[in-house]
Amino acid sequence: MAEIREITRFERIGAHSHIRGLGLDENLRAKKVADGLVGQVKAREAAGVVVKLIKAGKMAGRGILIAGPPGTGKTAIAVAISKELGKDVPFVHVSASEFYSTEMKKTEALIQAIRKAIGVRIRERREVLEGEVVGLDYNMVPNPYNPTQKIPESATLTLATKDERKTFSISGRLAMTFLYQGIEVGDVIVIDKETGRVSKLGKTEKASRKYDIGGEEIVEVPSGSVEKEKEFTYVVTLHDLDEANARSGSLFFMLSSREIDSEVRNAVDEKVKRLVEEGRAELVPGVLFIDETYLLDIELFAFMNRAMESEMAPIIILASNRGFAKIRGTDIVAPHGIPLDLLDRLLIITTEPYNEEEIRVILEIRASESGMVLEKDALDMLTQLGVKNSLRYAVQLLAPAYEFAKLRNSRNITVDDVKRAAELFVDVNQSSSYLKKWESKMLS
Ligand SMILES: Nc1ncnc2c1ncn2[C@@H]1O[C@H](COP(=O)(O)OP(=O)(O)OP(=O)(O)O)[C@@H](O)[C@H]1O
Ligand SMILES: [Mg+2]
Numbered sequence: 001m002a003e004i005r006e007i008t009r010f011e012r013i014g015a016h017s018h019i020r021g022l023g024l025d026e027n028l029r030a031k032k033v034a035d036g037l038v039g040q041v042k043a044r045e046a047a048g049v050v051v052k053l054i055k056a057g058k059m060a061g062r063g064i065l066i067a068g069p070p071g072t073g074k075t076a077i078a079v080a081i082s083k084e085l086g087k088d089v090p091f092v093h094v095s096a097s098e099f100y101s102t103e104m105k106k107t108e109a110l111i112q113a114i115r116k117a118i119g120v121r122i123r124e125r126r127e128v129l130e131g132e133v134v135g136l137d138y139n140m141v142p143n144p145y146n147p148t149q150k151i152p153e154s155a156t157l158t159l160a161t162k163d164e165r166k167t168f169s170i171s172g173r174l175a176m177t178f179l180y181q182g183i184e185v186g187d188v189i190v191i192d193k194e195t196g197r198v199s200k201l202g203k204t205e206k207a208s209r210k211y212d213i214g215g216e217e218i219v220e221v222p223s224g225s226v227e228k229e230k231e232f233t234y235v236v237t238l239h240d241l242d243e244a245n246a247r248s249g250s251l252f253f254m255l256s257s258r259e260i261d262s263e264v265r266n267a268v269d270e271k272v273k274r275l276v277e278e279g280r281a282e283l284v285p286g287v288l289f290i291d292e293t294y295l296l297d298i299e300l301f302a303f304m305n306r307a308m309e310s311e312m313a314p315i316i317i318l319a320s321n322r323g324f325a326k327i328r329g330t331d332i333v334a335p336h337g338i339p340l341d342l343l344d345r346l347l348i349i350t351t352e353p354y355n356e357e358e359i360r361v362i363l364e365i366r367a368s369e370s371g372m373v374l375e376k377d378a379l380d381m382l383t384q385l386g387v388k389n390s391l392r393y394a395v396q397l398l399a400p401a402y403e404f405a406k407l408r409n410s411r412n413i414t415v416d417d418v419k420r421a422a423e424l425f426v427d428v429n430q431s432s433s434y435l436k437k438w439e440s441k442m443l444s
Contacts, residue, residue: 068351090286
């Protein structure tokens, strides 16, 4: 499957690296602690249903809002959804602030994000040569431009399957590719007859035992004929196709802006539709997760609303920690700062504040994920800080506290390490009341 390419996805999951999934059983019931997630049972179960709908293709063009107070796991649940979807479904994670840049118009940035979240699975039949390399002899000649160096002028290649063995004479150009890729006897390879593209699938078991080189995939010798038709599938996003087309269309694309012409997009859409009609491709609607939703303004909301109605639309997931707020760019106050017509089409999942026990377990999981050991008093104190201040604050104190432990050459975080960290780093409430107190002096 050397042809399958990973989908571009934006991952900013440092703070969420302990999350591996939603932690649900086969009936979509949340286990108390699983896949790195703790509690928040209703939200996780709702997210599980959403994943199921997305996988069944029944969510395209629809939206989800995850609403809840700060630090209650909204981003964590979105990250868990992306883990559950697997890597063949595009998942784009952006903060609404990223739409405002000097590089491109905000609506352009939003379309690009939307198109990164729509995949196209393309199937292609190609004529290939496939087999184990059982003979490879280069015919080396001096490089005409640098006679001290030798390059292959041609080569003789013998490929074998379980049933057949064939010898080919290959061109200097292809032989160079072989040299560059370090292809040798015992490798199982596929050569695309038309493009000359070579992919190495792995080594045969016999060859890997003989040379005892680790780290390489061991594959079976293929059966059937050496020359055959093979089907390849790969997933690209609409944005990948836009970029490729824009580049081939205009010389200036790379030099000028990163904005893409709407003509290019229309051409890509037409081409994709044709491929789908011919049965050579299928659409894979993915997820566009927009965090910090309160930063979206009325224009972006309007644009998004329209985009969700189009034939090719991803699933949009928004996250908001605001109750009632002004819609940015207007004086209208709306729930979560989101226009009502958009809210109307969203399924809403809410997250709730954690209790003490849940905060304790989350801290434990975060610590062990980073290889830290929390002594009991240290965990008690952090839990209290989590209850009194916020979960996020307590989670954030882990890293500096661990630095203090390491200064003593220890992996164990003691209560003193936590105290020292809490003294040096304040939480938002403390810092804002501090500034309030000094405001008059600081601004003068
Ligand atoms: N249920 C949970 N289980 C395990 N870890 C969690 C859970 N909820 C939150 N966390 C972790 O706690 C931290 C804060 O949560 P998160 O960033 O998801 O909150 P949020 O609701 O997105 O907050 P904000 O509104 O400020 O964006 C993160 O490190 C997150 O991974
Ligand atoms: Mg968040």
